[in-house]
Amino acid sequence: MKYDAIIIGAGMSGLAAGIRLAMFDKRVVVLEKHYVWGGLNSFYQFKGRQFDVGLHAMTNYIPRGAKGRPLTRLLKQLRLRHEDLDLHEQNYSLISFPSAKLRFTNDFSVLRDEVRREFPAQRDAFDNLTRAIADFNELDLSAPRQSAREVVRRFVTEPLLEDMLFCPLTFYGSAIEHDMDWDQFVVMWKSIYMEGFARPTKGVRHVLTLLTNRYRELGGELRLRAGVKRIVSRTGEAVGVELENSEVLEADCVLSSAGFVESMKLLEPTASAVGCMPMRTGNPTADAVGLNGHIGRLSFTESISVLNPGAMPTDATIIFFSNRDRFEYRCPDELVDVDSGVICMPQNFRLDEPIAPMVRVTNIANHAKWCALRRDDGVDSSVNVPADWGQGLGARDQGSGSNPQSPIPNPLGNDAYTAAKQACYERSINAITPRHLADFRPQVSMIDMFTPRTIEHYTGHLGGAVYGSPVKRRTGETPVKNLYVMGTDQGFLGIIGAALSGISMANKWVLQRDGVLTERDA
Amino acid sequence: MQDSEIKQAIISIIGDIAPDEDTSNLKPDVRLREQIDLDSMDFLDIVMELRKQYGVNVPDTDYMQLATLDSCVNYLRPKMQGKTLKV
Numbered sequence: 001m002k003y004d005a006i007i008i009g010a011g012m013s014g015l016a017a018g019i020r021l022a023m024f025d026k027r028v029v030v031l032e033k034h035y036v037w038g039g040l041n042s043f044y045q046f047k048g049r050q051f052d053v054g055l056h057a058m059t060n061y062i063p064r065g066a067k068g069r070p071l072t073r074l075l076k077q078l079r080l081r082h083e084d085l086d087l088h089e090q091n092y093s094l095i096s097f098p099s100a101k102l103r104f105t106n107d108f109s110v111l112r113d114e115v116r117r118e119f120p121a122q123r124d125a126f127d128n129l130t131r132a133i134a135d136f137n138e139l140d141l142s143a144p145r146q147s148a149r150e151v152v153r154r155f156v157t158e159p160l161l162e163d164m165l166f167c168p169l170t171f172y173g174s175a176i177e178h179d180m181d182w183d184q185f186v187v188m189w190k191s192i193y194m195e196g197f198a199r200p201t202k203g204v205r206h207v208l209t210l211l212t213n214r215y216r217e218l219g220g221e222l223r224l225r226a227g228v229k230r231i232v233s234r235t236g237e238a239v240g241v242e243l244e245n246s247e248v249l250e251a252d253c254v255l256s257s258a259g260f261v262e263s264m265k266l267l268e269p270t271a272s273a274v275g276c277m278p279m280r281t282g283n284p285t286a287d288a289v290g291l292n293g294h295i296g297r298l299s300f301t302e303s304i305s306v307l308n309p310g311a312m313p314t315d316a317t318i319i320f321f322s323n324r325d326r327f328e329y330r331c332p333d334e335l336v337d338v339d340s341g342v343i344c345m346p347q348n349f350r351l352d353e354p355i356a357p358m359v360r361v362t363n364i365a366n367h368a369k370w371c372a373l374r375r376d377d378g379v380d381s382s383v384n385v386p387a388d389w390g391q392g393l394g395a396r397d398q399g400s401g402s403n404p405q406s407p408i409p410n411p412l413g414n415d416a417y418t419a420a421k422q423a424c425y426e427r428s429i430n431a432i433t434p435r436h437l438a439d440f441r442p443q444v445s446m447i448d449m450f451t452p453r454t455i456e457h458y459t460g461h462l463g464g465a466v467y468g469s470p471v472k473r474r475t476g477e478t479p480v481k482n483l484y485v486m487g488t489d490q491g492f493l494g495i496i497g498a499a500l501s502g503i504s505m506a507n508k509w510v511l512q513r514d515g516v517l518t519e520r521d522a
Numbered sequence: 523m524q525d526s527e528i529k530q531a532i533i534s535i536i537g538d539i540a541p542d543e544d545t546s547n548l549k550p551d552v553r554l555r556e557q558i559d560l561d562s563m564d565f566l567d568i569v570m571e572l573r574k575q576y577g578v579n580v581p582d583t584d585y586m587q588l589a590t591l592d593s594c595v596n597y598l599r600p601k602m603q604g605k606t607l608k609v
Contacts (some may be wrong), residue, residue, distance in 0.1 A: 024570050025574065
């Protein structure tokens with residue numbers, strides 16, 4: 001059987017694209033190399049507790065009935081009701097720098113008032129910037145690329161305010177060091193400052209259950225542990241994939257959420273040598289360095305502390321912090337930069353039922369440094385931790401039959417990698433407490449941590465680059481016909497953004513092109 | 523299919539696409555876009571559902587014919603002839 005479309009990756013974009021295609025009776029299969037769906041936004045169980053891999057909050061929150069926003073577009077395209085998402089709003093979030101603090105909520109006027117209080121001289125600048133953002137059409141994909149830093153500096157002349165405004169937006173979605181594309185900045189500004197944060201009580205699991213159920217109800221096929229060994233192409237045209245188990249699947253179209261470089265690497269060597277290299281992106285810097293320039297440099301560690309019931313080191317939902325007034329969003333020279341980051345307290349959303357309190361700290365980390373550390377498998381596997389975890393791009397990366405639901409290396413191990421995790425966890429917590437929230441260390445009941453190696457393994461993104469390539473491909477097109485990228489490397493981020501990316505790529509490259517509207521029935 | 527049924531078919535499709543919207547009081551002569559939150563992606567869905575449910579093809583040059591409920595009925599009347607309402 002030949003599929004209308006093969007989708008690589010059962011993350012948010014892959015599942016959303018799958019739903020769209022199954023909805024209109026396309027023959028579609030979603031291939032996921034792991035045992036479990038979700039990709040960058042997956043979940044796992046560790047010591048009997050449920051954890052989300054990536055999710056702090058869903059952005060783009062709007063109440064039911066608000067019109068023309070990304071969330072409403074997503075709901076309609078997937079035929080979901082607002083209440084299906086079980087969204088609960090944040091208390092408030094904080095941008096916390098040594099010399100100033102800005103609070104924001106899902107009501108934009110709170111941020112505006114805070115800026116006026118902390119930066120009275122910048123009030124007009126902020127209002128003008130706000131207006132420029134409101135007037136900019138971020139959906140116009142033909143707009144020329146501009147540096148967001150440069151645009152913002154035309155309005156905001158106080159560097160501290162500039163850095164504070166950038167801090168949450170870069171942490172939640174910039175694949176570019178110390179900057180963003182202006183259109184991406186506008187997308188993030190609207191989704192975080194003007195719309196806002198919310199969360200389902202059960203976290204990302206809830207969203208994924210909703211999507212996988214909808215996909216299956218519509219008759220879509222989802223294959224887990226179905227890693228793609230290569231994308232099969234003939235004369236510069238993708239015609240299917242070969243799986244790790246050597247099974248070949250044919251299709252008219254391949255939609256890949258594996259990332260742009262990652263997808264190119266899945267093409268047969270001949271195809272890439274003849275037709276695809278060097279990649280032309282239109283970006284001179286990226287073109288000069290070839291594919292390597294497409295690999296993102298921003299990866300992260302996530303230090304998770306589960307606290308005793310009732311512990312409340314802060315009532316803030318999310319704190320974006322920098323311990324230096326000049327905020328640096330760059331790959332650090334050392335393992336991790338603990339002096340800036342994001343602190344998330346998922347229990348501080350306005351949930352209907354209490355969840356176990358925890359503190360999640362995200363710090364920028366150096367993938368290469370983490371990969372250079374020796375990791376002793378014997379130690380880890382003896383305590384029910386899968387041997388295939390955190391191995392970078394090694395041969396065993398595709399899984400070796402161990403349980404992916406408890407993917408976190410043993411914190412008691414004695415190899416260099418595990419020791420570095422322990423040290424970085426300590427440093428990460430020391431850097432935030434009591435500066436940004438009350439010292440919670442006496443109340444910690446359980447610790448978990450993951451690193452760029454974990455992320456690379458889980459997402460397949462080279463370099464553990466959470467936000468993918470710094471060079472986005474807005475139309476999804478690649479040098480190979482019928483192969484399209486979606487998700488992170490198409491340029492839309494976050495749960496809502498990634499799902500919308502999958503939807504728009506499925507609409508554009510399968511449903512619309514496929515003669516749903518024209519030739520077939522004409 | 524009678525005019526009232528064509529109208530019902532369209533309203534039912536809109537109800538599927540936008541389950542959060544109240545479709546019970548749509549005015550037949552006012553643009554659908556002005557009454558409920560529909561963008562071009564949603565019109566694509568209306569067209570695809572018409573094809574899926576009734577085998578009716580609407581070329582993209584005719585999209586503007588779907589602006590109001592009345593214009594939908596006028597445009598679809600010949601195409602929906604002899605079809606049975608599915609709601």
